[in-house]
Amino acid sequence: MNGGHKMERRLFLGMGSAWAASVLAGCGGGDTDAPGESEALGAGSGSMRALAASPTNPKARVIVIGGGMAGATFAKYMRLWGDTVEVTLIDRSSTYTSNIMSSMVLTGQRTLASLNYGYSTLVSKYGIKTVFGEVKSIDPVLARVTMASGAVLTADRIVLAPGVDFDSVTGLTDPLVMPHAWKAGAQTTALAKQLAAMPAGGTVVLTIPKAPYRCPPGPYERACLLADWLKVKKKGSKLIVLDANADILVEKDNFTSAFLGLHGSVIEYRNNVEIDHVDAATRTLYFTGGGSLRANVVNLIPRQRAGALVSAAGLANATEGRFAAVNVLDYSSTLAPKKVHVLGDASATTQPKAGHIANQEAKVCADALTRIFAGGSPDPAPVTNSACFSTITMKQASWLHSFFQYDPVTGAMKGVPAGSGASVGWNSDGFQDMGIWFKALLGDSFA
Amino acid sequence: MSEGNTIMSKHIARRIRPVLWAAGLLLVSSGVAAQTTPAGRLLASNCFQCHGTNGKGPGFETLAGRSSAEIYEKLVSFASGKEGQGLMARHAMGYTDAQMKSLAAWLATQK
Numbered sequence: 236m237n238g239g240h241k242m243e244r245r246l247f248l249g250m251g252s253a254w255a256a257s258v259l260a261g262c263g264g265g266d267t268d269a270p271g272e273s274e275a276l277g278a279g280s281g282s283m284r285a286l287a288a289s290p291t292n293p294k295a296r297v298i299v300i301g302g303g304m305a306g307a308t309f310a311k312y313m314r315l316w317g318d319t320v321e322v323t324l325i326d327r328s329s330t331y332t333s334n335i336m337s338s339m340v341l342t343g344q345r346t347l348a349s350l351n352y353g354y355s356t357l358v359s360k361y362g363i364k365t366v367f368g369e370v371k372s373i374d375p376v377l378a379r380v381t382m383a384s385g386a387v388l389t390a391d392r393i394v395l396a397p398g399v400d401f402d403s404v405t406g407l408t409d410p411l412v413m414p415h416a417w418k419a420g421a422q423t424t425a426l427a428k429q430l431a432a433m434p435a436g437g438t439v440v441l442t443i444p445k446a447p448y449r450c451p452p453g454p455y456e457r458a459c460l461l462a463d464w465l466k467v468k469k470k471g472s473k474l475i476v477l478d479a480n481a482d483i484l485v486e487k488d489n490f491t492s493a494f495l496g497l498h499g500s501v502i503e504y505r506n507n508v509e510i511d512h513v514d515a516a517t518r519t520l521y522f523t524g525g526g527s528l529r530a531n532v533v534n535l536i537p538r539q540r541a542g543a544l545v546s547a548a549g550l551a552n553a554t555e556g557r558f559a560a561v562n563v564l565d566y567s568s569t570l571a572p573k574k575v576h577v578l579g580d581a582s583a584t585t586q587p588k589a590g591h592i593a594n595q596e597a598k599v600c601a602d603a604l605t606r607i608f609a610g611g612s613p614d615p616a617p618v619t620n621s622a623c624f625s626t627i628t629m630k631q632a633s634w635l636h637s638f639f640q641y642d643p644v645t646g647a648m649k650g651v652p653a654g655s656g657a658s659v660g661w662n663s664d665g666f667q668d669m670g671i672w673f674k675a676l677l678g679d680s681f682a
Numbered sequence: 683m684s685e686g687n688t689i690m691s692k693h694i695a696r697r698i699r700p701v702l703w704a705a706g707l708l709l710v711s712s713g714v715a716a717q718t719t720p721a722g723r724l725l726a727s728n729c730f731q732c733h734g735t736n737g738k739g740p741g742f743e744t745l746a747g748r749s750s751a752e753i754y755e756k757l758v759s760f761a762s763g764k765e766g767q768g769l770m771a772r773h774a775m776g777y778t779d780a781q782m783k784s785l786a787a788w789l790a791t792q793k
Contacts, residue, residue: 312727315735316719591731602724614719620728620776622769634769638776654776659767668742668769672732675741679730 286314289362293321295608296390298380300370300544302326302354304590305579306396308680309597314361317605323364323388325380329353331681334450335590335623336673337419338457341427342464342629350419356682373548375571392604394566395550395559396578396597397542399449399588404537405512412515413535417449429532430461436471437531440520442510443478444538447554449580449588452635454536455483455490456625462498463628474501475528477508477520479538486625486657489633493661497627510535539588541581550575553583563641563648564613565603566596576600585647586639592621594680617641619648624669625661632665633658722788725781728773729789736792750783750790757782 297313299306302324310324333350340347357363369383373393380388398418407413414426430439439461443454458476465472476494483490483504494502511523519529540546540557550568553560559577560569563584566576578600579593586592596619603613619639624632638654641647658665729737729745737745745753759765760774761782774782 316723594731595728598724598727598730602719602727606719609719611719614724618725618728618777618781620731620773622732622773636769636772638773640776651776654772654774656767656772658769671740671742675734675739676731678740679735682735 287362290319294319296321297392298390299324299394301396305593305597308594310363312598312601325366329367332419334419340423352681375548375575378574394576397544399539399580402538407513413533415536417536433531435469439474439532440530441476441534445479448539451485452625459493460626462501476504478506479509486635493627545581558583566600595619627661631661632669633661722784726785726788745789746792750786754786
């Protein structure tokens with residue numbers, strides 16, 4: 236393993252040593268609005284001034300519901316690429332809290348506030364309109380949105396990017412008692428508090444739901460990170476990972492090695508264990524088919540489905556009615572192809588549910604609508620990619636990458652084996668790269 | 683990357699550029715949509731998550747301001763495994779040669 240680490244370090248450093256100077260330049264220069272940036276954004280899309288204001292005479296109007304990785308990226312690129320398209324972004328909150336990196340709030344390495352992103356740059360730079368409030372319902376035929384306030388908004392197209400909702404768990408009336416912390420916010424704070432209050436020598440349980448769920452490597456990553464933290468802060472503690480799936484789903488070599496080797500004294504991994512119900516008062520989990528487990532802290536990540544708006548609109552027609560089937564050339568719902576598009580974690584595709592690839596799905600959709608509004612058709616051969624980093628310790632990370640090409644035979648995005656794979660081991664360079672990646676990704680989505 | 687390969691790639695790129703130009707003109711002449719969606723832009727946007735919007739950072743290496751040939755050659759080098767088996771090598775291995783040329787040509791328009 237050490238040899239592997241050494242080699243991996245060399246490979247990381249070898250990722251273009253000739254460009255090392257520009258890495259530094261890219262790092263230091265982009266934090267704030269550099270003078271050159273407005274010029275850059277205006278290139279090929281009319282002047283920056285025109286982009287910064289919502290068009291007075293729009294050629295088309297689009298409403299985006301959900302301002303996460305997919306929704307924010309879509310709104311930005313629809314304005315950047317679509318000529319005089321009016322874009323209105325609706326979210327219940329005026330702040331997005333990144334799920335990416337949020338497991339590090341549990342170990343005290345980051346604050347929740349450091350993961351907050353607002354929409355002011357999307358408004359000021361790209362002329363996006365925002366509405367903050369609860370959506371009551373959408374009409375997929377008329378492309379009409381009714382707000383809880385009673386306000387009604389109409390558009391040519393609606394883009395749904397509501398993320399995921401969680402199945403309720405029998406016996407868990409207050410979800411904060413056994414937090415999932417899989418949607419960053421109050422859930423994350425609750426779990427962090429429980430972990431901090433736990434005595435040394437305690438037992439933590441982390442449950443992994445049946446796939447598909449948001450961020451496939453995420454639970455395994457969190458298990459590694461927590462194990463590393465427990466070793467330091469809560470000596471003698473155990474972390475029991477209960478996986479409803481038959482095996483580790485992704486990056487198996489790294490996570491197996493970490494579970495059995497590096498964190499073998501802390502982590503116990505059990506596959507094929509599904510939670511049937513819980514007793515919240517005693518923090519006891521009861522398994523489907525028998526068996527139970529009591530713990531000091533339970534990080535219960537339930538099964539997931541598209542955000543409620545998708546099923547309420549009758550568009551959750553895939554994955555046992557959990558997610559929305561879409562045409563991956565433009566992410567239109569197969570049930571409302573000319574009116575409603577579903578992006579990111581809420582859609583059912585062959586691609587993982589994760590922020591990086593949701594950003595790319597959003598660009599594919601924005602590009603397709605740009606073409607459609609100009610009387611053309613979507614790009615017939617879209618490409619998407621997913622990259623992510625996993626904290627194997629509090630200071631080291633691995634990486635995972637997958638690459639997809641459109642397959643006209645199946646009409647699906649098809650994984651390209653040569654473009655998909657993971658690091659051999661993990662190291663501190665990976666951790667550093669994770670920070671650069673996170674900043675770049677969130678910048679591409681929100682600024 | 684050996685000098686021989688660099689020269690070879692540059693040579694190839696020089697021969698390819700007129701072809702890309704011709705393909706671009708063909709697209710422009712075929713309809714209004716092509717005018718608003720430059721060839722290679724959507725492909726190139728796969729770079730933005732790590733290299734910033736339009737390749738202008740923040741992130742890893744800044745891609746804007748580089749020539750089409752330089753970007754293409756670097757991608758070819760990554761895809762060949764010469765730069766190791768890092769994340770960027772994996773990424774480059776996903777593209778077809780035509781896609782690498784197309785996205786490199788678009789990125790070269792970003793100054």
